[in-house]
Each structure stands twice: as C-alpha cells, then as structure tokens.
Amino acid sequence: MASVWVGNRGTIRDYPSFNAPRDAEAIRKAIRGIGTDEKTLIDILTERSNIQRQLIAKEYLAASGKDLKDDLKSDLSGNLERVMVALVTPPAVFDAKQLKKSMKGTGTNENALIEILASRNSKQMKEVSQAYYKIYKKSLGDDISSETSGDFRKALLTLADGRRDDGFKVDEHLAKKDAQILYNAGEKRWGTDEDKFTDILCFRSIPQLKLTFDEYRNISKKNIEDTILSEMSGHFEDLLLAIVKCVNSTPAFLAERLHQSLKGAGTDEFTLNRIMVSRSEIDLLDIRAEYKKHYGCSLYSAIKHFSGSSHLFPVANLQSKILQNTL
Template structure:
C-alpha cells in the first residue's frame, strides 16, 4: 500500500539516512537520528543498518520497502488526501474533532508520522521506531495557495477607466467595481490607483469612500491598501484610543513570518511616526506584553528541519516549567514558543504529549489565563496548521449573534493571496459547512457579493 506523493522521489524514507551522494556523512554529524545501539553506530557496510541505496533512489535497496510503497502505520492512514493535497477530516482517535471538548479545537492534519510506531523492514535494528518521520524539505512541502492571483493581460489604465465609469454620474455600479477588485492582485490594485490619479487627477480611494459606506467601504479600502500597510494600520487601530483589541495583536504578530513582521514594524514607524514596541508596552502588560514584544522582533528560527533531541529537551523543560511544579515559569514558555520554528514546535508538542500524558494546549489552559494564554495557543495552533487557525478565527467571527466584520474582512483580504484555498478546505473539514455558506448567511448585499467573489464562491 502506498500513499499519494509519499515518500517524495529521492527523499530518504527513514530518519537520518543520508541522501544519495552524502553517504560519507553517515551518520550525519551531530544528528543522532539512528536508534542508539551498544557500542555506537555500526560502520558503513557493516550490515547492521541497510546498505546505502543505489544511484537512482531508495526503492529496491536492501532493507527498504518494495516499490509498492512505504509500509502503513498500525491502524491505517487517518484520512485520505483531498484534491489539492489537504487531508480529509480524519475522525479518528488522536485528532480532536471540533466542538467536542477537545483542547485542540480543530483536527490536526497528519504531518510527520501516521499515528503510531512505524514498522521497519528486516535488517534495521530495533524492529520499530517511535521517532516521527522527518519532515520534507521546504521545496517538497505542501504549497499554499490563494484564491486571488494576478490577472492575465492586465491593463491598469483600462481598469481605472472602468472604475471611473462605475462611480460617475448618479448612482454607483457596484458590480463593475466588484468585477475589477476581486480579480486583481494587491500589486495590480496599486497600479490601478496610480493610473487613476494619472488619468483623472483624482485619488481613487477618496472617490471610492464617497461612493460606498459601511462594511462594503471597509472591504474595498482594505483591498486597495498595500498588504504591509494594512497590517500596520490594523495594529495601530487596535491600540489607538481607549481600550485595546488584543485579538488583533495576537492574530497579526503571532502568525506572520519574520520578513512580514520586520516590514510591518518599519511601516508602522514610517507611516504613523510611532514605535510599535513602545505602543505595545503602553497598551499591554505582564507576560502578554513580553510575548508581543518578543513577536515584534521578527527573530523566530525559520529553519524547516527538525531537531528531535531539542524537541524532547524543550518538551521536558516546558513540563518542568508548568505541570511538573507548583506555579509556572512563564519565561520558559515565552522563550521556547517565541524562538523555535513552527515545525520544531510541532515536534515539541508531540514529545510533550508523551511526557505529560496530555497535549501542550491543555497544559497552557491549566497554567495560563487571559490574553497571554490566547497568544501562546495561537502560536501552537499555527505550528499545527496555520490554515486551521485562520479557519477557526473566521468561524468565531461569524458564529452566534452578530458578526465581527472587521475580523472577517481582515482575514479574507490578508490571506486571499497566500492560503485562502487551504483555509476554505480546513473550514469545511472542521465545521461541516463551507466558508461561502457561512458568509452568505451572515452578510448581505454588495458586501456579501464581494466577499464571495474573493473567496471564490
């Protein structure tokens, strides 16, 4: 039995086995990924480990699986992949289903291991390993995908003319505006703004604001703001005036890449003449303040390979900092969750579950409260699945009475060119309804039509 796309062609099937052409690095220096055996690692060709694979790949090499594929984990693979590569909702043990009290809050797509010890072919010492299969290199991982892509045969001047006609005279042709803005990338929209001012000597944003109102206005303006500026503006708006919108600070600062955060920090300073760290310190306090200050440094490790020894050590340290003692050492949680890469944190969560007999999210529930709890959990949920985190945010923005339209607009716009396709898939798996269906029931008019056009419904 084999699984689609696994293992990737030319990628080592077992942990730590040197890739073709790197057999001299056996075992990899400083990486104890083979199971330890008395007397240390056997020499190359010694027979205790499988022979090095022949040129052309691993299938058929001694001690490796036959061409039929990698042997299944006990209990089977939890959920077959869906079109586009996203796993189906597993529904099996260990994958907490939504709204059933699971501390995860959403299903965890299978990632590095398949639910149990992997049976190893004869010739590999130990018979089985419990270490997860190493993640694929970045080039081999599931790529994300936005619902909006750059339009072909793009003509900024033509689009500017369409928008001018849609707003000229009595009334506004909202459908013409929707047809343009929902089918152009953010970079193309910036070119349309420039062309509009060049052709008509008028500011497109001001003209749109004079023609639109309410949620439709907010959505259109969000689409025409440069992405980095929109994030910086959202953070400033969240801290400006009385009160603070902590959920916005968490959503942006705990989910963006290092490069995105650094650009946001620079934009915040240049556009608003303010230091974001100073504003965070003025508007928050305690361990939540420290977590956000750590986040706005943009210094998270982004290496995609996983060090399983470090994951085990970090899991042990987190256990001793929380469940394993009276009181909580918050600085240990801050240090590990603010600096480790997301794949590394995922491995740490797996190791923690084995040490503590409960998942790390549950322990954070027990050890923390308030905004710092929500911030730490946001980081861990992104480590598990960033699309699932945003799917959950969208669901709660529309769940129950009333709609958090600002959150709905912000997430749909900011993820529309990154991973909104995967967010939609996760939304359906988690809540048994499509994102488009929920948007349709919670919004109306031109606002609804534009949102649905962006999400591709």
Template sequence: MASLTLPPAPPNPRQDAIDLHKAFKGFGCDSTTVSNILSHRDSMQRGYIQQEYKTMYSEELSHRISSELSGNHKKALSLWILDPAGRDATVLKEALSAESLDLKAATDIICSRTPSQLQIMKQTYYAKFGTYLEHDISQQASGDHQKILLAYVGIPRYEGPEVDPTIVTHDAKDLYKAGEKKLGTDEKTFIRIFTERSWAHMAAVASAYRHMYDRSLQKVVKNETSGNFEVALLTILRCAENPAKYFAKVLRKSMKGLGTDDKTLVRVVVTRTEIDMQYIKAEYYKKYKKPLADAIHSETSGGYRTFLLSLVGSH
C-alpha cells in the same frame, strides 16, 4: 494556496482606472463594478491601478473608495487595496489605538505572521504612522501579554522546516517543568520558547510533549495561562501546527452565535485570500461540514457579501 481568481489575460491597469472612475461618477456609485474589478486583481495589479488612478485623476483611489462606499463593504475594499504589510500595519494601528483598542486582533495579527512578514510590517508601520510598533504595544498591552508580543516582533526566528530533535526534547521538558510540574507557572520559560523557536520547531515540541507526557500542549497552555497571554501562546502554537485550521476556527467564531463579528471576518478574508484561503476553506469544511462560502453568504448581504465571496471563491 490563494483563492483569488484573475482574468485569463492580464488586465490593463489604465483601463481599470478608467472603468473605476466611471463607476464612481454620477449619482450613486456602481459598487458592483468597483468590486468586480478590484476583487479579481492581485496585489501588484492593485498597486498599478492605484498609481494610474492617481496619475489620471489626481486623487487617491483609497480616498474615492472611502467617500463612495460605506459600512463593511467600504472597510473590506479599503483594506483589500493595500499591500499585505500596509494592511497588517493599518489593522494593527487601529487595534492598538486607545479609542478602538482590540488586543485580541493585535495578538492575532502579530502571532500568526512569519518573521519576515513581521519585519516588513514593522517598517511599514513606522513609515505610515511615524511611531514604532513596539512603542504602541508597550503603551496598550501589559504584563506577560506585553512581554510576549514585544519578544515576538523583536526576535528573528528561523523559517525553514528543519528542527533539532535534541533541542525539541529539551524544550518539551522545560515547558513541563515550567507548567504542569510546578505550582504556579514559570511564564518566562513559555515566552522564551514560544518566541525564539520556529514554527516547525514548535510543532515538533507539541508533538514531543504529547508523546512524553501524554498531554496536549494546547491544553497545558489553557490550564496554565489566561487572558490575552493565553491567546498569544495558543495563536503561535496553532499557527505552528496548522495555520489554515487556526484561521478556519477564527472565521467560524466570527460568524457563530448572534450577530457577526464583521471586523474579524473582513480581516481574515482580506489578509488570507492571497496566501492560504484554499486551505482554510478545506479545513473549514472538514471541521464544520459546511462550505465557508455558504457561511459567509448567510451572515452578510449586499455588495459586502458579493465582495467577500468574490475573494473567497465558491469551490
């Protein structure tokens, strides 16, 4: 469930483009107006605004935002105006570039997306950057981490809720044999099951595993694997069981301790606002006894804070 709030009457994209242009004009940018307009438009409306803006002013809205705003506010708005697949592709390209390598962010994006989202995103990635996502993964990731990412973006998985209990039991047994039962770990089996099975199936496997061996599959993954390979397995498992809870945890981590991991904060808020932010907020409150909006408020400031809070909403 999205947290985005839209005006009661559908706004006119042409008028929005005019208002944005006015906000950019003159000395200093009226960033409040820019944020107010764009943070209350859905993906399709933002697309129309960008078309109108380009038609009327012969420049890309994204370029104007880049030149008028700065810092985290600019980063957040620049990502927000992209369509979901373009946004994921952009974040991934940056995360898989040698100069800004962030394999954790790449893993988070890849392993928390549905097969259909990954499919569109791969096409967008190639169209945008002229290189295949798989190529960039091969260049930057290594070992079992590379194997699981390549398998995850390459294998079409079922997205429905049905599961086959026989296969579920079989997979739980195979994971037990591949991990806890043996000395060392058979990573191949973990990769095969985690990348070939649907989320509903993986959630059922986790439940069966606990029932059969009185152990949490997450704990097993933590004990048997490490590094980014472990991160990938845990992301798949947590998103299979409860994506909102997973993202609540990611947000909490980004704001915990000294300093804020703004990159992660922006990425999660911007990419989940139109999907499941209401559920994430509920999970956040349930687990940390503090509204997500309050946490964001205390970790951010200025136009950046206002923009993120507009997306997240207060309730």
C-alpha cells in the same frame, strides 16, 4: 523577488491579461457615473492581485490626479467601503492599520492583536513594523508596550520584532531539550516559569515547534495545549494557545476565528474583512477547506447566511468574489 504576502493557496492570483490603464479608466467611470457602479468595482478589484491593484492605483492617480483610496472612501460607505479600501492597500500597510485600530481608543482588542501576531511569519512582521513606523511615526513595539502588560506584553513584543526562526530545518536533540524545559517550567514545578514558554514558543521555527510538541507529549503524557490551559490565564494563555494552533495549522486557526466572527448576534466585520482580505493570496483555499471540515457548511454559505439578508448584502457579494473558487 517573491512577495512574502503571496502563497500558492490563495483564491486571488495575478490577472492574466492585466492592463492597468484600462482598469484605472473603468474604475474612474464606475465611480464618476450617476450612482456608483459597484459591480464593476467589485469585479475588477477582486480579480486582480494586490500588486496589480497598486499599479491600478498608480495609473488612477496619474490619470485623474486623485487618490483611488480617497475616491473609494468618498463614494462608498460602510462595510463595502472598508473592504474595497482594504483591497487597494498594500498588505503590510493593511496589517499595520489593523494593529493600530485594535489599540486605538478606550480598551484594546486583544483578540485582533493575538490573531495577527500569532499568524504572521517573521518576514511579514518586519514589513508590518516598518509600515507601522512609516505611517504613525511611532514603533509598533512602543504602542504594544503602552497598551498591554506582563507576560502577554513580553510575548507580543517578541513576535512583533519578527524574531521567530523562519527556517525549515529541525533539530531532534533541541526538540527533546525544549520539551523538557517546558515540562520543568510548568507541569513539574509549583508555579510556572512563563519566560521559558515565551522564549520557546515565540522564537523557534514552526517545524521545530511541531517536533517539540510531539516530544512534550512523550514526556508529560499531555498535549501542550492542556498544560497551557492549566498553567496560564488571561490574554497570555490566549496568545500561547493561538501560537500552538498556528503551529498545528494556521488555516484551521483562521477558520475558527472566521466561525467566531460569524456566530452570535451580529457579524464581527472587523475580523471577517481582515482575514478574507489578508489571506486571499496566501491560504484562503485551505481556510475554506478547514471551515467546511470543522463547521459542516461552506464559508461562502456562512457569509451569505449571516450577511445576505442584512445591510451587508453588497459586501456578501464582494466576499463571495474573494472566495470565487467556491462558486
């Protein structure tokens, strides 16, 4: 069965002459030698698919009696350690941990919650929710409920439940009807019926929403984004805008998030690492193209520029390997 975490626009694919025991042994030597052989670790882990990395981890455990993730944690540090550990983590588990991290401690990282929940499809979210419960013995929905509120909470919970239609069929009559409902719930009335926006934007399929937004433009003479900006506020507005951006182009939305993570004082490593790792086998080629189109330089150059001369240098090398088709 094909994995829901593998697309045809990733930069990382299955390694052709894959040999799990050989890779596990090479990694063991790289970790156990005098000083860590970071180059070997980077070369192997960025040139194998996630499924192959899971097989390497299994062989590593069988041969050494140790967990590969634990050995990487104890041997590496900082951002390099975080990316390497992310690479040997199954995708649904990685997302579950990212979601937990965004809700842990004082304050919630709403941007991370929005990015993950707006850009994953229903099958992916179902796997993430299962992984979340398995790791934390608590449902993802319960944690979202305790960390968020109001319309924002309601929309996040709908997305977390994986209830969006993942189909490809479009219904023109339904698109006209939904567009009219959205118009009546926002532009046409005093005050806004937020529930209608949540129901349509969080349940309908992506192709269906594309058509609905076209119909909306015909009825209101405005883009749905403009209506959301004028009718909503706060994190609920941010979430609905993220959904619209993902409907238009998930790679463009994630390229924008990468750009934000790389500008200003200091790099937002949390976001940079998450997008690079989680999309490396899905659509990183398209994210890269969108980045170049919108920001005038390659993603590779941007990462080198912001991290090449700092403590992030080893990880800049690692990120460039994940982006290997740029080189």
